[in-house]
Amino acid sequence: MRILLLEDNPVNQTLIASQLKKLGHQVDTVSNGQQGFLRATSNQYDIFLCDILMPHWDGFKFIEAMTVVCPTMPIVVISSSIATNDLVNKLKPYSNICAILAKPLDMVKLSAILQETSSQSHENLGKMARIVCTIGPSSNKQEVINKMIMAGMDVARLNFSHGSYESHEKVLNMIRHAEKEWMRPVAVLMDLCGPKIRTGNMQDGMATLVPGEMVIIQAADIEGTSQRFSTIAPEILGDLRVGDPILLDDGLLELKVEKAGVNEVHCRVLVGGKLKSHKGINLPATPLSLPCLTAKDKADLAWGMEHSVDFVALSFVRSVDDIVELKELIRKTGTRKIHVVAKIEKPEAMENIDAIIDATDVIMIARGDLGVEIPASRVPWIQRQIIKKCWEKNKPVITATQMLETMTQNARPTRAEVTDVSLAIQEGTDAVMLSGETAAGVDPVNVVRTMASIICESERHLEQKLDHNQILVDKTDINPALSAAASLGLAAATLVIDFGNNLYQHMSKWNRRTPTLLATNSIHSARHACIYKNVIPIITKEELSRDQLVFWAISEAKDRGYLVGGDILAVVEGARKTQGGIDQMGAFQLIRVA
Numbered sequence: 001m002r003i004l005l006l007e008d009n010p011v012n013q014t015l016i017a018s019q020l021k022k023l024g025h026q027v028d029t030v031s032n033g034q035q036g037f038l039r040a041t042s043n044q045y046d047i048f049l050c051d052i053l054m055p056h057w058d059g060f061k062f063i064e065a066m067t068v069v070c071p072t073m074p075i076v077v078i079s080s081s082i083a084t085n086d087l088v089n090k091l092k093p094y095s096n097i098c099a100i101l102a103k104p105l106d107m108v109k110l111s112a113i114l115q116e117t118s119s120q121s122h123e124n125l126g127k128m129a130r131i132v133c134t135i136g137p138s139s140n141k142q143e144v145i146n147k148m149i150m151a152g153m154d155v156a157r158l159n160f161s162h163g164s165y166e167s168h169e170k171v172l173n174m175i176r177h178a179e180k181e182w183m184r185p186v187a188v189l190m191d192l193c194g195p196k197i198r199t200g201n202m203q204d205g206m207a208t209l210v211p212g213e214m215v216i217i218q219a220a221d222i223e224g225t226s227q228r229f230s231t232i233a234p235e236i237l238g239d240l241r242v243g244d245p246i247l248l249d250d251g252l253l254e255l256k257v258e259k260a261g262v263n264e265v266h267c268r269v270l271v272g273g274k275l276k277s278h279k280g281i282n283l284p285a286t287p288l289s290l291p292c293l294t295a296k297d298k299a300d301l302a303w304g305m306e307h308s309v310d311f312v313a314l315s316f317v318r319s320v321d322d323i324v325e326l327k328e329l330i331r332k333t334g335t336r337k338i339h340v341v342a343k344i345e346k347p348e349a350m351e352n353i354d355a356i357i358d359a360t361d362v363i364m365i366a367r368g369d370l371g372v373e374i375p376a377s378r379v380p381w382i383q384r385q386i387i388k389k390c391w392e393k394n395k396p397v398i399t400a401t402q403m404l405e406t407m408t409q410n411a412r413p414t415r416a417e418v419t420d421v422s423l424a425i426q427e428g429t430d431a432v433m434l435s436g437e438t439a440a441g442v443d444p445v446n447v448v449r450t451m452a453s454i455i456c457e458s459e460r461h462l463e464q465k466l467d468h469n470q471i472l473v474d475k476t477d478i479n480p481a482l483s484a485a486a487s488l489g490l491a492a493a494t495l496v497i498d499f500g501n502n503l504y505q506h507m508s509k510w511n512r513r514t515p516t517l518l519a520t521n522s523i524h525s526a527r528h529a530c531i532y533k534n535v536i537p538i539i540t541k542e543e544l545s546r547d548q549l550v551f552w553a554i555s556e557a558k559d560r561g562y563l564v565g566g567d568i569l570a571v572v573e574g575a576r577k578t579q580g581g582i583d584q585m586g587a588f589q590l591i592r593v594a
Contacts, residue, residue: 001046001114002026006036006062007078008054012103016049019107025114033057034183035559037065042126042561045073046119047098049110052079052087063094065182068150068445074098074117078105128512128534129455130154130431132189132398133448136162136439140171146178147445148438149186152452154530155311155431156186159439160300161193172307185523185537187310187530189341192297194315195290197281199248200230209253211272217246217255218264224275228264231281238262239288247282248275251372284347284373292322298329305334310527313341313364318348320355327359339528341398344386345369353386357393362531364433368401380423387427394509396531399424400433404451408441418454425458430508430533462512491590492567493517495553496535497546498525503574508532515562519553536562546573554593567593 003020007013008031017027028043030036033050034057040048048066052059059077066073075096079087080103091097099113132155133139133148145156156175158168172188179186202224209215209226216227219234231237240246246255246267253273259266292314304312314326323342330338339361342349345368349356357363365386371379383399390397403421404413424432434451438444493515496504504518511534518529518537521544526537538556540549550571557563573587 001119002044003028003114004036004040004043004045004048005029006031006033006048006050006054006059008032008051012051016105019105020110023107023111023114030559031055033059033062033065036062038559039561040066041069044125047114047117048073048075050075050077052077060090063091063097065150067094067096068147069449072096076101076110076113078103125456126459126515127152127452127455128459129425129429130531130533131448131451131455132157132400132431132433132531133444134159134433134435134437134439135171135175136436138440138442139438139444140167140174142174142177144444145171145174146182148448149178149182149184151445151448152455153448154186155189157189157191157313157433158309159191159193160297161191161196165303168303169307172309176308185526185530185539187527188308189311189313190300190304190309191313191343192293192300192315194292194297194343195233195288195294196315197231197233197236197283197290198278199275199281200224200232200277202229202275202277206274206276208274209255209269209272211269213269213272214258215255215267215269216264217267219262224277229275232278233281233290235290236281236283236286236288237265239286239290240265240283241286244286245270245284247284247372249273249279250368251282280369280372282369282372287348288318292316292318293325293329301326301329302333304338305330305336309338310524311339311341311362311531313343315343315366316346316369317342317344317356318346319352320359323356323359337524337528339531345373347373350374350382353389357386357389357395360395362396362398363390364398364400366400368435371401383424384427387424387429390430391428391509394506396430396505396508396533398431398433398531399429401435403432404434404437404447407443407447407450408436411443411446413450413454421451421454422458425455426462431531490568491570492564492593493557493562494570494572495519495550495557497549497553497571497573503572504529504535505532507572508535517553517557517562519549546579550591554591558593563593565593569593 003025005017005027013029017029020027030039032054050059050062063075073096077097077100098117131152133153134157175186175188200221207224207226218228218230219237221230240257240260242257242260244257253275254271255267256270257265258268323340326340341362341364342356342360343364343366345366365383367379387397404417406414421432434447437447441447491514494511495517496507497519498504507516516535518535520526520537521540526539529535529537538553540552544552569591571589571591576584578584
């Protein structure tokens with residue numbers, strides 16, 4: 001069996017490991033719970049032997065974290081205080097504890113336990129793609145957020161279509177608390193609601209629209225009926241033209257404009273049904289004069305600038321001007337660097353997709369509204385096209401909406417949902433997003449764990465695309481250090497020393513097979529890196545020289561299980577002025593790890 005031993009006493013550690021090796025087992029050792037968790041989520045083991053009293057993270061914290069990642073992984077607890085009822089009672093909630101043994105260990109008894117224990121393996125190993133999770137009523141609790149981070153959440157999404165500033169601030173504080181407790185950077189994405197167009201109130205909460213009948217949409221607010229109803233955005237009425245389709249409630253109902261007007265529009269019901277209050281209105285063929293940034297969005301952005309938000313997502317982007325307006329507002333509002341996410345959910349955005357990708361920092365394929373605004377059959381091909389363009393332009397891309405939708409109510413996803421996530425990973429998406437599944441689902445932690453396992457399994461079967469390799473060979477403007485590191489097949493990991501905080505973005509594009517470790521002293525850079533595939537931030541709080549930083553990073557990488565003695569580490573640097581005053585274009589170094 002492959003065993004991970006957590007024991008802080010060096011004498012005990014050496015003695016137990018040597019005895020287990022004599023019995024034919026493969027043993028790795030660590031000295032505290034955090035090292036154990038990092039090693040366990042980077043390598044495959046069959047069982048854990050865990051001391052309870054350890055510095056930094058004790059055994060309880062390790063067991064709690066591993067129970068989130070893999071609830072069935074067997075753990076043997078070793079402790080000098082085995083006789084106390086307090087220890088036994090504390091371990092009762094963990095069903096994966098298969099034995100509690102006293103020190104010094106009875107190796108005959110331990111050997112018997114190992115023989116009786118079935119080998120287990122967990123699937124969440126070395127995840128490269130990122131997971132964005134929406135926080136809502138089901139997940140806005142400290143314990144749940146902690147576990148979601150352990151399960152694989154990289155970016156927390158705050159949906160400003162719902163909630164108050166007070167509730168968002170409470171969640172934000174929970175995320176930052178969990179970030180410190182579990183020593184893992186987590187980015188926060190605020191999602192502006194944009195000019196969401198909805199119906200007004202309906203009489204008795206609902207009206208039935210009959211196919212073939214006429215219905216009027218009017219500007220003045222009324223209680224709607226099957227003959228006429230209002231909209232919360234009356235300014236759209238003047239944009240509607242005769243023949244324009246109007247989709248209601250995510251496309252479940254459809255109208256066609258037969259008489260245009262500023263105050264009221266007469267429509268024919270093409271697809272009828274029950275229309276409830278405050279349902280969405282989509283206008284796929286109508287050029288809208290509504291601004292992309294509403295007054296509410298600007299107020300929300302001001303709140304975000306005052307708090308530790310890392311990304312801001314702009315809804316219903318139609319042209320590059322929308323991105324420019326938001327970036328200019330960020331520049332004027334404050335000095336903090338917040339990256340912009342352009343949500344692609346309008347046909348106009350697809351017409352201007354290249355310019356939008358160039359102008360923004362991140363793309364989100366918002367397949368929900370996009371699949372209403374255009375025929376749903378086109379969405380998979382548009383998704384593939386956008387992912388490819390984003391890779392070519394070196395911009396991270398998030399694939400979003402209904403990825404594991406049935407897990408909002410169920411413990412398992414459908415096979416179609418698993419395939420959907422897997423295809424997005426194979427196509428090269430940097431991140432996948434969970435919406436209602438984690439915001440309002442029955443078990444947000446299980447959803448994140450399931451998503452992580454699908455990602456890891458899909459990434460095990462990824463093949464390097466030939467056209468990517470050819471581009472790397474043909475392009476002359478690629479930093480030679482990047483080119484050397486990306487094409488190197490023998491390195492166990494790549495360390496990026498990134499004083500300019502942009503080299504890691506290029507490494508994410510070119511190096512997607514071995515871990516890319518980003519050594520940085522900036523928590524903001526570490527959080528921004530959380531959206532980039534296969535970039536693992538390791539943060540130092542000290543001011544270190546270049547060589548000191550390399551030695552520190554190697555030590556951290558060994559603790560986390562990314563490196564072991566004998567491995568080759570590729571070190572990549574970008575442009576900087578060396579201590580000798582030389583203008584360095586880039587640097588590449590191979591190190592044999594001791």
